[in-house]
Amino acid sequence: MKFYNLNYRKENINFNQALKKGLGKNQGLFFPMNLPKLNNKIIKDLLNLNFIDRSNYIISLFLDEKEILSNDLKLQITKAFNFPLLLNLIDKNIACLELFHGPTLAFKDFGVRFMAQILNFFNRKKKIIILTATSGDTGAAVAHAFYKIKNIKVVILYPYKKISILQEKLFCTLGNNINTIAIKGNFDDCQRLIKQVFQDKELTKLLYLNSANSINISRVIAQICYYFEAFAQIPLNQKEKKIIFSVPSGNFGNLTAGLIAKTIGLPIYKFIAATNINDTIPRYLNKGYWQPKKTISTLSNAMDVSIPNNWPRIIEIFNKNNWNLNKLESCSITDEQTTRTTINVFNKYKYILEPHTAVSFCALEKQILKKDTFNVFLGTAHPAKFQNYIYKILHKKIILPKILINCIKKKNLSYILSNNFSDLKNFLIKNYVI
Template sequence: MKFYNLNEHKEKKNFSQVLQQGLGTNQGLFFPEYLPKLNNKTIENILNLNFIDKSSYILSLFLKKEIKLKILKKKIKKAFNFPLILNFFNTNLACLELFHGPTLAFKDFGVRFMAQMIEFFNKKKQNKIIILTATSGDTGAAVAHAFYNIKNIEIVILYPYKKISILQEKLFCTLGNNIKTIAIEGNFDDCQNLIKQSFNDQELKQNLNLNSANSINISRLIAQICYYFEAFSQIPLDQRGKKIIISVPSGNFGNLTAGLMAKVIGLPINKFIAATNINDTIPRYLHTGCWKPKKTISTLSNAMDVSIPNNWPRIKEIFKINNWDLNLLESKSITDLETKKTIINVFNKYKSILEPHTAVSFCALKKYILEKDTFNIFLGTAHPAKFKDYIYDILHKKIILPKILVNCIKKENLSYKLPNNFLVLKNFLIKNYII
């Protein structure tokens, strides 16, 4: 399958090329030349497969001419080596828990698949790849752990200084070896801008084999399609005939993009809710038709503190090529106060602890009318232990830390701190990676 550049449609490349290139000419995102559309019988057969076989079939639709199915399955088994749980709150309400991976966040799915693919396609070339990426919270840990000690791959992660939780920071800033982490004096959008400037700089492009592990990389998106199918397969048969509503906590909108792609392929999802915090560019756009990003504001759901979501052009492309009405997409903006109240109410009613991002997803779902003929899923994207201090402050409940957090919490933070200045970052990259 070919993938085309949304900014330069004539630029078309295969998966291995876009995997390693990341962005196209004129900073364009790559998008599949077509999205496979499967009939109901095929969808039913896929849903009856186990998660690894299900994922292998779905991803082979995009990769079958570039990697043998047997090898692809081995790579997927290595990447998706943790459980995926649809946790039922009642008969028609469930949380899709995506945080049981090695870094306790949904991003483990996409990033670990990407790492396996880059390792596979780079094995013969033995090229040195510099993966430059930005994180607003969880991506950094997922990238660092997925690529840790993989030969010929160097990782550089930018994150906003003092704008992520200490536990989030410890997960990826304590590894060392082929992982370098940089705290930028600014917000996440500033980090993303530095990444874009780096990819657009001729000197860096000529001297470094740059790539990105952010959700701009198509490999992450297609991997995330898989867990929407797995979620659907865990819905009881007597509930599958209902209208399926899925609420997706949204920052950079990669997760939602994958869900919409799953719908195009044939998964019968009736409506998506794009749940944002008060960085509400998309809810306002859908309501008014005006694109007016505001300055990014720090919130409890910090991984979603994004005012200019990178994946929105892909979502627009999906709606365009499928001739869909934007009414298919609902979007709700949730305040920190609503997030806090949701965490308290859910604990009191269901005895379940939600972290802020998952609480935003739940609250947005509750704002949408839950009709009797619907089955409702909200995505749980991070483990509550990552926000243990905040959870304790409002619920007075101590959360037992998973082993991975216990192991890293006392380790030294190895991060560099740099100003929000491209020339400073460029000199850092030249000094460390150009021989």
């Protein structure tokens, strides 16, 4: 399959090229030339497969066998998706799709680990620099996915003192081929700097650059797979109901994958795009004008994004399907609502939500949960990553998973830079140009 640049539609390339380029001309995102559409029988057969075989089929729809044979693709998927995911039923028609059982305890493990394995497969000994920005969980997922992979070095930008200590420890203590930079600014500053690097002619000549942010199409394609797995795990007595997904949204890659899954043929009735008070998209959908505000730090810090990178892809999906954008539900959740939801859910269901998942549940709860619906809210991070916050509001200690225990006492190896592009450019030239 070919992929085209949303900002320069004459640029048409294959998956391998889109994977390696990340961004196209004019900072354009790549998008599939044709979105596959499967009939009900194929969808039913797919849902009866195991996760790896089903994922192999889904991802192969976007690749050409001339690029990678099916058995080779399956091997990369098997290495990437080597951890469980669980649809945890907390009430008769409410469930959490727990996507946080991977090596860095966040849903980002799915997309980034697939990207790392497939890029390693395609790379022919070129020395690649992976440049990415994180507002929380992406950094850890990228760092661990690419850790010690030969010929690939990683540079991760994150907002200085604006992510949790445990999140920071997960990816800022590795060293080796992983460099981390704390930027004095917010996440939007980090994203701006990344885009400036890719548009700088001198840097693009000196370095073989790629990005592991959700701008990379490989990550979005990988995330399609867990929506199918969610359907496969829905209890038999609930499968005929209208299926609703509430998706915590920052850069909107998660929702993009879900909308592609629906386009392919997965019978999703409705999506709810749940944001925190960085509410560019809810205001745009409700009022019809695009007016990003300054990013505000919240409890759900990985969603502190005012200019979502993946929004152009969502617009493209709606246009291709002739869907009315007004039918996409979206709402903004405050920190106060996030905390209240966490307390209420624990008191009612004895289930612990971290802030991002709480935003997702709160948005779902805002609608009337009818008996003819089955409602899934996405759990995107392990509560242990927010241990202090959980203890403060629930007075309950969470046992830290082994990976967090191992990194918590390690030294933070991050550099600290201003949010001026010249400082980052000088850093890259000094450390990566041979």
